[in-house]
Amino acid sequence: MKSTLDRSVTVLGTGSYLPARCITNGVLARLVRNYDEASGDFGTWVDRVTHIHERRYIAEGETAAHMGAAAARHALEMAGVKATDLDLIVHASFTPSACVPGDHVLLADMIGAKATPSYTLTAACAGSIYGIAQAFGLLSCGAMRRILVIGSETISPTLDYGDPLTAILFGDGAGAVVLGRTEGGGDGGMLPPYLGFDFNAENITMDNANLPFTSTPVDPGGGGREPTVQRTYLRMTSGPSVLRNAVHAMADSVKRVLGYGGGAPDATDGEMQEIRARLRVVPHQANGRIVDGLSKKLGTAARQVTKTVYKVGNISAASNLIALDYAMRHGNYEADREPETERILAIREVRDPIRKGDLVVLPSIGAGYLYGAVGFVHAG
Numbered sequence: 408m409k410s411t412l413d414r415s416v417t418v419l420g421t422g423s424y425l426p427a428r429c430i431t432n433g434v435l436a437r438l439v440r441n442y443d444e445a446s447g448d449f450g451t452w453v454d455r456v457t458h459i460h461e462r463r464y465i466a467e468g469e470t471a472a473h474m475g476a477a478a479a480r481h482a483l484e485m486a487g488v489k490a491t492d493l494d495l496i497v498h499a500s501f502t503p504s505a506c507v508p509g510d511h512v513l514l515a516d517m518i519g520a521k522a523t524p525s526y527t528l529t530a531a532c533a534g535s536i537y538g539i540a541q542a543f544g545l546l547s548c549g550a551m552r553r554i555l556v557i558g559s560e561t562i563s564p565t566l567d568y569g570d571p572l573t574a575i576l577f578g579d580g581a582g583a584v585v586l587g588r589t590e591g592g593g594d595g596g597m598l599p600p601y602l603g604f605d606f607n608a609e610n611i612t613m614d615n616a617n618l619p620f621t622s623t624p625v626d627p628g629g630g631g632r633e634p635t636v637q638r639t640y641l642r643m644t645s646g647p648s649v650l651r652n653a654v655h656a657m658a659d660s661v662k663r664v665l666g667y668g669g670g671a672p673d674a675t676d677g678e679m680q681e682i683r684a685r686l687r688v689v690p691h692q693a694n695g696r697i698v699d700g701l702s703k704k705l706g707t708a709a710r711q712v713t714k715t716v717y718k719v720g721n722i723s724a725a726s727n728l729i730a731l732d733y734a735m736r737h738g739n740y741e742a743d744r745e746p747e748t749e750r751i752l753a754i755r756e757v758r759d760p761i762r763k764g765d766l767v768v769l770p771s772i773g774a775g776y777l778y779g780a781v782g783f784v785h786a787g
Contacts, residue, residue, distance in 0.1 A: 408682055408766075409666025410598045410782075416546045417595035417786050419488060419553075420585040422481025423732035424474045425719060426463040430563075430578070440569045447748075453575045455749040458695020458742070462578030462720030464563040470504035474581035475559035476517035478725075481732070482555065482583035483518070490518045494551035496525035497542060499534025499558045499724035502565060503527060514557065531773030532691050534558055534724030539584065539769070539781045540600035546588045547597075557583045558724035576694065578720035582728025594763065595786025601663040602779035603656065653693055654700040657770035660780035661688060661705060664768055683707055687761055689734055691771035692716040692726045701770070710739060710759065717742055717754045727769045735761050735785075763787025 432450035436442075439449070446452045453459060465474070475498060483490060498511035505513065511525040530537045535558035542554040559581035566574045586597075662668075665682060683706055690701055695716045702712040713734040722729060733739075738759035743752045761767055765785045772778035 408678070410664065411666075412596040412598060412784060413543075413547050414592035414596040415588055415590065416543055416597040417587055417589055417593060418584060418597070418783050419587045420482045420484070420486025421728065421732040421735045422478045422483070422485065422583040423581065423725075423729040424477035424481070425580045425729070426465045426469060426474070428464045428466055429461050430464050431461045432459075432575075435575065438568045439571045439574050442571045448750075451748050451750040454744075454751045456696070457575055457720075458698075458714075458716055458751070459575065459720045460717050460742070460751045460754060463580055465561050465579045469561070469579075470510065470513075471500050471502060471559040471561050471581070472504060472510040472513035472517065474561070474579070475500075475510065475557040475583070476514040478559065478581040478583040478728070478732075479514065479518050479555055479557055482585045486585035486587070488553055488585055488587070490520040490523070493520050493523045493553050493555050495542070495545065495554045496520060496523055497538040497554065497556045498525060498527045499530065499538045499556070500527060500560055501529050501531050501534065501723060502561045504561065510559070514559075520555075530724070530777045531775065532693065532721070532723045532726060533771045533773035533775075533777040533779060535582065535584075535726075535728050536600070536769060536771040536779050536781055537602065537777065539586065540602055540779065542586045543597055543600055543781065546586055549588065552588045554586050555583060556586065556728070557581060558722075558726070558728045560723045560725050562723060576721045578722050580719060580722045580725050580729055582722075582725045582730075582732055584728055584731065593786050594784070596784050598664050598666075598782040600779060600781045601660055602777075603660065605652075605656070605776045605778070607776065650694065650697055650700070652776065653697045653772045654704055656772045656776060656778040657690055657697075657701050657780070658704040660770040660772075660778055661768050664770075664780040664782045682766065685766055687711055687713070687734065687765045687767045689713045689727060689731045689767060689769045691721075691773075692719065692730055693721050693772070710757065713739055715740060717751065723773070727771050731767075731769060734767075761785050
């Protein structure tokens with residue numbers, strides 16, 4: 408590994424929160440309009456093109472702040488850190504329920520961090536990676552000792568159910584990580600982050616994104632009622648190009664955070680082969696095909712790449728942190744598929760949590776494109 412590990416910065420704890428309301432593909436079929444029935448059964452089509460079998464939606468009154476606070480409490484408990492000991496809270500979200508004073512202030516108050524500076528960072532799906540990168544700099548230089556990074560999204564109220572290609576992808580939830588400075592060094596450590604940017608105005612957009620978001624979800628029960636008309640819609644164009652760009656950018660980001668240049672994650676030198684053997688990749692869960700494409704591009708075994716998208720879908724800035732928490736506490740998921748149609752028959756937990764000494768890399772890419780990766784060695 409060509410990057411230098413900073414032993415003074417480490418991951419202390421992770422946490423996550425998912426709303427109780429589970430939206431299966433069968434439920435979603437009653438909400439989505441304009442689906443081309445020539446593509447076959449709706450649920451089977453969603454399984455095949457996204458690998459998303461279900462996702463979670465917020466309940467009425469539930470906000471990004473509520474979910475972020477719940478995820479934060481789990482992360483603080485694992486870390487053994489009190490909320491009052493935090494030096495900073497970074498809240499990554501592009502679906503806030505309030506701009507002023509902001510969800511970052513509300514969730515800080517909810518967890519009892521009443522005097523802790525906090526702010527919201529908006530970088531779409533790359534938000535938590537950008538937040539961790541900022542935290543690394545503040546911890547590495549010794550300016551702070553304990554930082555909480557949260558990704559929390561309420562995307563369901565922004566969905567246009569007349570656009571099936573976008574509506575099938577997203578869910579709601581929150582993830583959190585506590586990062587800390589260890590003066591004497593330790594068994595863990597973090598790698599310097601890698602961040603990148605490649606602007607294209609037609610990638611992923613949100614119409615009227617300057618407007619507040621309603622937290623009232625659509626009725627998943629169907630019953631003939633039309634979904635609530637929202638003022639703000641998330642839109643994605645050029646689906647195939649988004650997939651290709653996501654795979655390339657995340658694979659390149661993994662290699663760069665490890666200290667390799669831009670040539671490619673498929674290097675065959677001995678050192679890269681050794682790194683591949685012990686690597687645990689926790690990518691943004693944009694789409695199951697993207698996660699599989701990333702694994703292939705990196706040359707890693709599927710078991711080494713965390714894939715929670717089956718159960719939660721794409722939760723933007725919360726995605727990496729929810730997946731990381733699952734990988735730390737449980738392991739991974741595998742799916743049984745019908746060979747001909749690729750319909751998902753069952754989803755199984757693979758009990759293989761991240762262990763002491765594992766090299767963990769979190770790559771992501773968000774609308775813009777903003778992309779990058781952070782990495783750490785787990786201290787156990």
